[in-house]
Amino acid sequence: CDVDTLTVLGNSYNTDKITNVTPKILEKMGKNLHCKHNHPLNLITRRIENYFNNNYRNNWRAPMFSKFDRISPVVTLTQNFDSLLVPSDHPSRALSESYYLNSEYMLRAHTSAHQSDLIKQGLDAFLVLGDVYRRDTVDASHYPVFHQMEGVRLFSKQELFSHLGDTSRVTFFENGSRDATKQERHTIETSLCLEENLKNTLRNLANNLFGDDVEMQWVDAYFPFTHPSWELEIKYQGEWLEVLGCGIVEQEILSSAGADSRVGWAFGLGLERLAMRLYSIPDIRLFWSEDSRFLDQFNVEDPNTKITYKPFSKQSPVINDVSFWVPDDFSENDFYDIVRNIGGDIVENVELFDNFVHPKTKRKSKAYRITYRHMERSLTKREANEIHSGIVAAGVQQLGIQER
Ligand code: PHE
Incomplete structure (x- = not known):
């Protein structure tokens, strides 16, 4: 076997x-x-x-x-x-x-x-x-x-x-x-x-x-x-x-x-x-960036050198919401892992902004606001939307969530 x-x-x-x-x-x-x-x-x-x-x-x-x-x-x-x-x-x-x-x-x-x-x-x-x-x-x-x-x-x-x-x-x-x-x-x-x-x-x-x-x-x-x-x-x-x-x-x-x-x-x-x-x-x-615009700022011999990081890019974010019904055994961290797997470091923040239980059916629903932003370059709406749909699709497949 x-x-x-x-x-x-x-x-x-x-x-x-x-x-x-x-x-x-x-x-x-x-x-x-x-x-x-x-x-x-x-x-x-x-x-x-x-x-x-x-x-x-x-x-x-x-x-x-x-x-x-x-x-x-x-x-x-x-x-x-x-x-x-x-x-x-x-x-x-x-x-x-x-x-x-x-x-x-x-x-x-x-x-x-x-x-x-x-x-x-x-x-x-x-x-x-x-x-x-x-x-x-x-x-x-x-x-x-x-x-x-x-x-x-x-x-x-x-x-x-x-x-x-x-x-x-x-x-x-x-x-x-x-x-x-x-x-x-x-x-x-x-x-x-x-x-x-x-x-x-x-x-x-x-x-x-x-x-x-x-x-x-x-x-x-x-x-x-x-x-x-x-x-x-x-x-x-x-x-x-x-x-x-x-x-x-x-x-x-x-x-x-x-x-x-x-x-x-x-x-x-x-x-x-x-x-x-x-x-x-x-x-x-x-900390995971391999961009020289980040790393070069820390290129010093003496660790006591005073360093203040200067942001090298202020890219604008793309923000997308998703709300879905969750199965009873749903765990938030399972969803966060999916977000990380599909979105990688392009995801800056995931915020649970609505947590709702249907009064009759007792079904649970959650709504998340996901902020997408690339650390090093600009990100198009289309690119972010594709990742977003990928996350939802993986959630449906792996966690049994149902989009509302
Ligand atoms: N291991 C603890 C943590 O990760 C920190 C800790 C270390 C506390 C040693 C007490 C003694 O949160």
Whole structure:
């Protein structure tokens, strides 16, 4: 009997009933934008690395944080979820949220997928950089592939309390209870000291990138793999922009990885978000542009060079609406994937502007406004209309929608 196989980065995978990775996504793999010289993602990566290397050194003056920027984005579901204590019924496991190769392998949805393996290898401080994949809405700040940097730092009791000199008077672990500020195994001193160290590290990083007068705020958050957890928001054009998630690593993750004598913190930051803010890049699709009018603006030796992106083309958009009846199992992200497959980077935005349930038949209808705009050249109405009809036709065929 023949099974369908999928080739991803040179390896083949048998497809099964949960396979949902699309050809458009596979096309984006292996580009390693973050490693490309002169790419804005590479410039910002180098700045963050320099920050860590200049400020954090081990006893031999070597950089404290080891860097991994070439780990394959194909991971097991165990790496992406179980190793991070993500409950089996957690919404992030839904097929509508991530790209699956089959029931065993997926495209990592975050760089946290590598935490446990690297801790098992004995590392105490590391940065992981790479492309991550999520099914999501279509707009100027969302793209199904983006880049993250993960940072993890573990401490022994001596290291965590080194500022106290004599550490014999403080307690590192206890069998206590979990509350808003700490895990059951951590003393309040351990938890607060980790929190302070984590927040200082990230606050100084943000000041290093954006200058001393950037406004920032900490917001309480929840992640299954850290407690307590926070998000850091930065003020950008009058609005708070979330740039990273972080927290105190769940002790159970450390014990499963053979590092139970240590405690630690972790963070994961979105590189596109930071780069858009730092260089005033208005649309996330631009990171994938191979147009020299984009790339040449980032062609500098010194990553600290101040760069403000100057748009090279202001093409006018073509806007088309579509409304249709949807089947009961309709998922928005399935429609967005079709839009991406057919329209590619010509689609700038998809907005759900009407959501309607027929009072009698209870049938559900949705209406979307799709904005088409080419980043590099002008787009004719006819070209946009063709893509639009292609999207509707694919929706009818693949999702069973019915145009109204
Ligand atoms: N992995 C989380 C995300 O992608 C971010 C995070 C990393 C949070 C590490 C806490 C610790 O949203």
